[in-house]
Amino acid sequence: MHPKKVQKLIYFVFCCLFTLPVLAQNRVVTGRVTDAKDNSPLIGVSVVAAGSATGTATDVSGNYRITVPASATSVVFTYIGYTRKQVTITGTTLNVTMDAAGTALNEVLVVGYGTVRKKDATGAVQKVNAADFVQGVTTNPLQQLQGKASGVTIATTSGDPNSSPTVRIRGTVSLSGNSDPLYVIDGVVGADIRSVSPNDIASFDVLKDASASAIYGSRAAGGVILVTTKTGKAGTPQITFDAYTAAESPLHLLDFADRTQYLQAYQQFYGKPMPAGTSTTSDQGANTNWFKLITHTGISHNESMGISGGNEKGHYRGSATITISKEMCAHLS
Structure with missing residues (x-):
């Protein structure tokens, strides 16, 4: 080679x-x-x-x-x-x-246009779940939120069970316009909060500032309260029943002077034996305690029943509530 x-x-x-x-x-x-x-x-x-x-x-x-x-x-x-x-x-x-991970990646908050991670939220948003609601007698859903959200003032100004409390988020925002917050119930903007039973609410989300409620425009000048109601779960239908009876009475009645005490006070103040035109005849009702006469113990009775369930195609929930209330003050005619 x-x-x-x-x-x-x-x-x-x-x-x-x-x-x-x-x-x-x-x-x-x-x-x-x-x-x-x-x-x-x-x-x-x-x-x-x-x-x-x-x-x-x-x-x-x-x-x-x-x-x-x-x-x-x-x-x-x-x-x-x-x-x-x-x-x-x-x-x-x-x-x-x-396989999908079984743990949540980040805690999320609900804002006007969806959800964001809690650490990324720039607006003032506060969530109140059902476990944190005010317990006891509540005839309006907003009473469950009372004292649970910072900067939110809820005042009950009427004893009528059909009335709504006055709600202010971070104070009064207008001197002449409406300062009430905008209610969004399960995505329905402007819904009446009185149309929902307190037993049907799962959580409140309070949007307090402009950046959090901007999506709703000028209607949200007084803030926004997002209401999420309970939903049914897949499986056997569940029936729930809740009832309570409550009694209410005035915490303190004013102690007014009777006839004799009034005359003694008059004599001490004016230095006269008795007011002009008065006599020592019968009192003719001068010793009547009118506050005690027109007030009595108010009784409230509430019954609520709900049914829920679902399957792989969808979920459902329905409820009915009846409230009977006897006021503390008698109507005078």
């Missing part, structure tokens, strides 16, 4: 010997990543060879292709909202299903 050909052959053999180990160091792994629940493709899943910086991401179809070093024995899959998964390399194709 010609010396030059022998030399070329030797060079070729040496090149092959050095190239084979290099080729053996890397291998290509392909596959598809899907959701374990509905088998839908997951887009943008991080795919990294364990113990290395080599990585890629899945495409719109959930497919990926990664070149892993020979030292890597597994591939790590991570995706926001899903449980991290590490799969041993058993071949050139790895199809992976990922």
